[in-house]
Amino acid sequence: MSARPAMARDRILERLRSLLREKRPPFRDPIAHDLPAPPMTVYPPSGRRSLVETFGAKLTELSGSCELVRSETDVAERIAQKICEWVPTGGPERTEVLSWAPGELHVARLEQTLAELDVSLFVPDDMNDQRVRDHAASLAVGITGVEAAFANTGSIALLPAPGRSRAASLLPLHHLVLIPLSRLYPTFEDWLLKLRKRGRLEAMVRRSGQIAFITGPSKSADIELNLTLGVHGPKVVHAVVFDDE
Numbered sequence: 001m002s003a004r005p006a007m008a009r010d011r012i013l014e015r016l017r018s019l020l021r022e023k024r025p026p027f028r029d030p031i032a033h034d035l036p037a038p039p040m041t042v043y044p045p046s047g048r049r050s051l052v053e054t055f056g057a058k059l060t061e062l063s064g065s066c067e068l069v070r071s072e073t074d075v076a077e078r079i080a081q082k083i084c085e086w087v088p089t090g091g092p093e094r095t096e097v098l099s100w101a102p103g104e105l106h107v108a109r110l111e112q113t114l115a116e117l118d119v120s121l122f123v124p125d126d127m128n129d130q131r132v133r134d135h136a137a138s139l140a141v142g143i144t145g146v147e148a149a150f151a152n153t154g155s156i157a158l159l160p161a162p163g164r165s166r167a168a169s170l171l172p173l174h175h176l177v178l179i180p181l182s183r184l185y186p187t188f189e190d191w192l193l194k195l196r197k198r199g200r201l202e203a204m205v206r207r208s209g210q211i212a213f214i215t216g217p218s219k220s221a222d223i224e225l226n227l228t229l230g231v232h233g234p235k236v237v238h239a240v241v242f243d244d245e
Helices: 003-021 048-061 072-086 110-115 130-137 188-197 201-207
Strands: 065-069 095-099 119-122 141-144 148-150 155-158 174-180 212-214 219-221 227-229 236-242
Touching: 048 065, 048 236, 065 072, 072 110, 072 141, 072 174, 072 236, 110 119, 148 188, 155 188, 188 201
Parallel strands: 065 236, 095 119, 095 141, 141 174, 174 236
Antiparallel strands: 148 155, 155 212, 219 227
């Protein structure tokens, strides 16, 4: 070892020994710093239309899109239209889309409406099976519901469970999100408050091995800050909000 690196090493070691000899806590006491709390943005309770508009605006800012379907009976038809926009249908082979189980989507006549276009739902039952994973990864459209959606950030929360595979929100190029109005909240905190009041928060956390929060399409930027969509997940996220009450 040359003299210069050796001298630099000795200086570093001596500095460390000096610090260790000092009788003071190695880390700052956060309580000792009287810093003002950051301001909290308060979102007052809003009407349904205002919530949908806020959610849609936020999702659009994040390169997603949103629409309100006023009649619950029209939701299945709108889903079929979006699938036809994204993937070719009516060919020699039946078109499949990766999906939650129909009972988890809460959309009347969804399977029947899609069957008229020769479109079927593929609901994976065992993602540990390599053949199931390969088939799921080959599908261009994924359909999920939500556990909750938040207007102030344009985000959604998903709780994976049997019949509610995470794969439908991760693998396809297009993610179609179905949001009943009863599950659209002004903020994440409003959702938690409602769960607490109903005594459901602890049970939800205990039964769920994972809660996924999704805010718009998958995004990644290189060192020059060039944004690319769909690198690690869906490139397109479209939300269909509908009145379920």
